[in-house]
Amino acid sequence: MKHRIIALALASTAFATVAYAEDPIKIGVPVGLSGANSVVAPSVVQAAELAVEEINANGGVLGRQLQLEIADDASGAAGAQKAFDALVFQKEVNVVISMETSAARNAGLPIISKGDVPYIYTSFYEGKSCNTNLFVNAWVPEQQVPPVVDNFVNKQGAKKFFLIGSDYSFGRGMLTFAKDYITKTGAEVVGEDYLPMDGSDWTAIISKVKSSGADAIITSTAGGAPNVTLTKQLRSAGINVPYGNLAVDEGTAKSMGAEAKDIFLSASYVTGIDSAENKSFLTAMEEKFGKDMRTPNDLSVPQYEAIYLYKAAVEKAGSTDTAGVVEALPSVSFKGPRGEISMSKQHHAPLTMYLGQVKDDGSVAVVDSFKDVDPGDQCPNL
Amino acid sequence: MTLILDILSTAAILFIVSAGLLAIFGVLKIINFAHGAWLTIGAYCAVVVAGLGINPWCALPLAFVVGAALGGLTEHFIVRPLYRRPLDAILATWGLGIVIGQLITLWFGRDVQFTPALLAGAVTAFDVTYSLYRLFAIVAALILGLGFAFLLDGTRLGLSARAVIMNETLARALGIDTEKVRLATFMSGTGLAALAGVLLAPLTSVDPNMGVAWLTGAFMLVMVAGSSFGALAAACLVFGAAQVLISIYFSPVVGGMAVAVLCAVTLRIRPKGFARA
Numbered sequence: 001m002k003h004r005i006i007a008l009a010l011a012s013t014a015f016a017t018v019a020y021a022e023d024p025i026k027i028g029v030p031v032g033l034s035g036a037n038s039v040v041a042p043s044v045v046q047a048a049e050l051a052v053e054e055i056n057a058n059g060g061v062l063g064r065q066l067q068l069e070i071a072d073d074a075s076g077a078a079g080a081q082k083a084f085d086a087l088v089f090q091k092e093v094n095v096v097i098s099m100e101t102s103a104a105r106n107a108g109l110p111i112i113s114k115g116d117v118p119y120i121y122t123s124f125y126e127g128k129s130c131n132t133n134l135f136v137n138a139w140v141p142e143q144q145v146p147p148v149v150d151n152f153v154n155k156q157g158a159k160k161f162f163l164i165g166s167d168y169s170f171g172r173g174m175l176t177f178a179k180d181y182i183t184k185t186g187a188e189v190v191g192e193d194y195l196p197m198d199g200s201d202w203t204a205i206i207s208k209v210k211s212s213g214a215d216a217i218i219t220s221t222a223g224g225a226p227n228v229t230l231t232k233q234l235r236s237a238g239i240n241v242p243y244g245n246l247a248v249d250e251g252t253a254k255s256m257g258a259e260a261k262d263i264f265l266s267a268s269y270v271t272g273i274d275s276a277e278n279k280s281f282l283t284a285m286e287e288k289f290g291k292d293m294r295t296p297n298d299l300s301v302p303q304y305e306a307i308y309l310y311k312a313a314v315e316k317a318g319s320t321d322t323a324g325v326v327e328a329l330p331s332v333s334f335k336g337p338r339g340e341i342s343m344s345k346q347h348h349a350p351l352t353m354y355l356g357q358v359k360d361d362g363s364v365a366v367v368d369s370f371k372d373v374d375p376g377d378q379c380p381n382l
Numbered sequence: 383m384t385l386i387l388d389i390l391s392t393a394a395i396l397f398i399v400s401a402g403l404l405a406i407f408g409v410l411k412i413i414n415f416a417h418g419a420w421l422t423i424g425a426y427c428a429v430v431v432a433g434l435g436i437n438p439w440c441a442l443p444l445a446f447v448v449g450a451a452l453g454g455l456t457e458h459f460i461v462r463p464l465y466r467r468p469l470d471a472i473l474a475t476w477g478l479g480i481v482i483g484q485l486i487t488l489w490f491g492r493d494v495q496f497t498p499a500l501l502a503g504a505v506t507a508f509d510v511t512y513s514l515y516r517l518f519a520i521v522a523a524l525i526l527g528l529g530f531a532f533l534l535d536g537t538r539l540g541l542s543a544r545a546v547i548m549n550e551t552l553a554r555a556l557g558i559d560t561e562k563v564r565l566a567t568f569m570s571g572t573g574l575a576a577l578a579g580v581l582l583a584p585l586t587s588v589d590p591n592m593g594v595a596w597l598t599g600a601f602m603l604v605m606v607a608g609s610s611f612g613a614l615a616a617a618c619l620v621f622g623a624a625q626v627l628i629s630i631y632f633s634p635v636v637g638g639m640a641v642a643v644l645c646a647v648t649l650r651i652r653p654k655g656f657a658r659a
Contacts (some may be wrong), residue, residue, distance in 0.1 A: 200595065207388055224494055225587040232586075237504055238511045
């Protein structure tokens, strides 16, 4: 009897050890499947799925397969709290890699700290969000605004800027930075106005733009609907001054077609990037998703690259322990569709930025590019 | 000049959106909380028409027919059984609005859809360049208002409707088929809401939840207007002006609240709102 018990105990330990080694590495992806980000979320999920499929096909990470756990954060703080709680404490993910609204990110950070998991934030945002476990591989205003403003001031002779935004942290943060930068170049900001995030009536603001004599407009609205309503209403009011949109993506611009013509946008990713990595990425996406493919964009490509960056960090650290991964992340890099990316500057990444202009068929033509733009001092205390 | 045009066109748009809701409220004495969903249905009719490559103006009659047909089904299956329970009927329409919104999402997806502009560009007159479409909205609202005035004063249905508005039980006692009046009114109201949706589409983005934002404003305006279209026109003009002026001179965020706050204040001071005694 005693021998049987020992044998059983040994057998179950063996089983347990075997089971542990086969455990997949879980990547938590809280993303706005509903709410303001619901238009973009499918492309982000697709990018994540492709990265995981490619890595698993090549043997996974440290011999373990990657597994995605996707949760809906409803694009807001309340939903993010539920999503992060579920991912970090119920599903016990090893890392959170996602694109979210600033409201959702800010709600998730305390849970990240409490659960002590690394968090790679893949969305561009207003900057200055700092946490030992937080890493950002997308752009901040210091990288996105100067190309547009410099072009308007130097190439289009703009002297009076009117700033329009949605009333939330991203909208206000971007325009605050833009205002400072514009004033530094010597031009003047003649107006700055905001509508609530779900507002769709820009009439009063448009009238103010006309009466202010502005010769350039810079906008930073929430993605999706506000971009469309503002552009439609500006165009039908006959306003044709240079228009820089800090928050429109290629996909939305393409579907707006002729109305989006001549809008300037500044991004770290455009589908037209002429590199081998981007071409093979786009081919792989088309093969995997076919006609269901959502146009890769500046919010979905960083997600793809972030998963590879995590892989590199885990391999460098030798395990998925948060402390090791967090230490390794600033020093690893990955050559992806956007070029060589490394989150080496205070947990943020120097990025190559592209200034694009929308053509009359809705596609984006690259007007200028700026290599390795520095993100500035985002988190001097990290 | 731009300011006056802004005020008139804002008032016109508010009127177009609220007219359908007022018609239903006046006769059936319930608020159709699915009004926003009907606006959305109308806008998606415009999307379908654009997708089929037909002249976008065809979306107007199509939306009216679709909206009215759906309204007829709704009145028959949802509103009529709840005739003696108006509060439950209101709740039912709220639920219906949610269901319609989700069905649209399932069918069309969550993405923002685009419709070609009915009237593109701006027109210059009196030293001012103004959006041609907004000017058209003013004309459309006038046609709508006059149309309703004619309907109520010049047709048999209008006469019956006015009787039902004043006192339904008495109207029934006099032999007026109140059930038919209710059905016809509900169908007109929802058809009108869908029509408004088509007219809204060029000004805003078309997505499954676009109607919800307009529902609150329309509801407030109808509460203040009571049951008269004249009162509704007056309310739209006054509150539309307030919204535009506050947005320009204070901030658009406060301006957005203007309609709701002013309606609440007006009803507090004068419970009849803009309606005559």
